[in-house]
Amino acid sequence: MYDYLIIGAGIVGLATAYAIQNKYPQAKILITEKENEPAFHQTGHNSGVIHSGIYYQPGSLKARFAKEGGARLRHFCETHQVPYETCGKVIVATQENELQNLEALYQRGLENGLTLTRLSADGLKEYEPHVAGIRGILVPATGIVDYKQVARALADDLRAHENEIFFNTEIKKISHQPDGVTVVSDKGSYTAHFLINCGGLHCDQIARMAGVNPGMKIVPFRGEYYELKPEQRQLVKHLIYPVPNPKFPFLGVHFTRMIDGRVLAGPNAVPGLKRESYRKSDFDFKEFIDTLTYPAFWKMGSQNLRFGLGEIIRSLSKKRFVARMKALLPEIREEDVIPSHAGVRAQALTDDGKLADDFIMIHHENALHILNAPSPAATASFSIGEAICSEVPEPTHLTLV
Numbered sequence: 001m002y003d004y005l006i007i008g009a010g011i012v013g014l015a016t017a018y019a020i021q022n023k024y025p026q027a028k029i030l031i032t033e034k035e036n037e038p039a040f041h042q043t044g045h046n047s048g049v050i051h052s053g054i055y056y057q058p059g060s061l062k063a064r065f066a067k068e069g070g071a072r073l074r075h076f077c078e079t080h081q082v083p084y085e086t087c088g089k090v091i092v093a094t095q096e097n098e099l100q101n102l103e104a105l106y107q108r109g110l111e112n113g114l115t116l117t118r119l120s121a122d123g124l125k126e127y128e129p130h131v132a133g134i135r136g137i138l139v140p141a142t143g144i145v146d147y148k149q150v151a152r153a154l155a156d157d158l159r160a161h162e163n164e165i166f167f168n169t170e171i172k173k174i175s176h177q178p179d180g181v182t183v184v185s186d187k188g189s190y191t192a193h194f195l196i197n198c199g200g201l202h203c204d205q206i207a208r209m210a211g212v213n214p215g216m217k218i219v220p221f222r223g224e225y226y227e228l229k230p231e232q233r234q235l236v237k238h239l240i241y242p243v244p245n246p247k248f249p250f251l252g253v254h255f256t257r258m259i260d261g262r263v264l265a266g267p268n269a270v271p272g273l274k275r276e277s278y279r280k281s282d283f284d285f286k287e288f289i290d291t292l293t294y295p296a297f298w299k300m301g302s303q304n305l306r307f308g309l310g311e312i313i314r315s316l317s318k319k320r321f322v323a324r325m326k327a328l329l330p331e332i333r334e335e336d337v338i339p340s341h342a343g344v345r346a347q348a349l350t351d352d353g354k355l356a357d358d359f360i361m362i363h364h365e366n367a368l369h370i371l372n373a374p375s376p377a378a379t380a381s382f383s384i385g386e387a388i389c390s391e392v393p394e395p396t397h398l399t400l401v
Helices: 011-023 061-079 096-111 121-127 147-160 200-209 230-235 285-292 295-303 305-316 318-326 381-389
Strands: 002-007 029-032 089-093 117-120 135-139 143-145 164-166 171-177 180-185 189-197 216-228 239-242 254-257 263-266 337-350 360-363 367-372
Touching: 002 011, 002 180, 011 029, 011 147, 011 381, 029 189, 061 143, 061 147, 061 381, 089 096, 089 121, 096 135, 117 121, 121 135, 143 147, 147 164, 171 200, 189 200, 200 216, 200 337, 200 367, 216 230, 216 285, 216 295, 216 318, 230 263, 263 337, 295 305, 295 337, 305 318, 318 337, 337 367
Parallel strands: 002 029, 002 189, 029 164, 089 239, 189 367
Antiparallel strands: 089 135, 117 135, 171 180, 180 189, 216 263, 216 337, 239 254, 254 263, 360 367
16 A cells, blocks of 8 residues: 555656655655656657746746746756756847737746846847847746756655656556555556546546546647757857747747757647657557547637648648748758657647646545646646645555554
């Protein structure tokens, strides 16, 4: 009998276990993960950015979690010898019609307690000599890290404190009892007083397995990246972002320096043909039909048809993808970039056709289901873990002492 059983060894699941371990050192924690290592899916395929919190509504959980979580993440990296860098980024307006949104973003960042600098066209050139922009914002607090390394360090710390992580263990069935919950996997069954579902791309399926009607479905969006060839990496000094479209929860094609020296350009955002669709050819008939027969998917698609078609075209055409890059860096040529990895975002789509943009957590019997942990989930993971920890009951065996 475990005190807590956490499904999913992504960074949110691991950070949740870490928070519980710190609050209840004697608790027995088990994490199950269907893959053979931590951070196999969303955590291990993102762009590695430590977000500042500039994009999020002042006073919101996302804004607070990004700022506080980023500080906790850096502290963890320092104490566990995980390399990171606070390199800063510039947000660039390339057209007059973006200036109003840029100024709103600046004011939002100030309300979120950030130190920011307005940049003229000449000021932009001082930080990014090759960028094309008429105005910008310098965000010094933005950083970069390898989240796979963070996840491995978390897993090592948890195991060092006698918690257990079972890899290659896929959950098949969940049943509730008065004093706990039992999960049946392809490797055996495990019982705990409390279950925490951090299943990411499969969290809604796990919730339904536990008897929950979540009122949403995970729709996978594949984010495809290109990578600058080594001889062109000098074109990017920090991180370079466009002014985001406030009508869509994606940041647009941007340039990101990775902690290993690579420079990524992207991502776009196209619906995946399966939940784990890291390649264009990845396809699962059952999952595809499951998405197509979800009425909310068609409602969302009709509301964002023009944007979505543009993303699909860029996915199919390197020339069009590079054209979007050239809006920020005019010197970029098609021959300067090569295809890089893709990530998949577990986007929660609610039954009314809306793309969920905030955290969704549902209590059900002796379980808590994390059904949407949107960006900046990796940055904010330590704060998210603490928030989840505050929502779960104390370990039963300790309260009886």
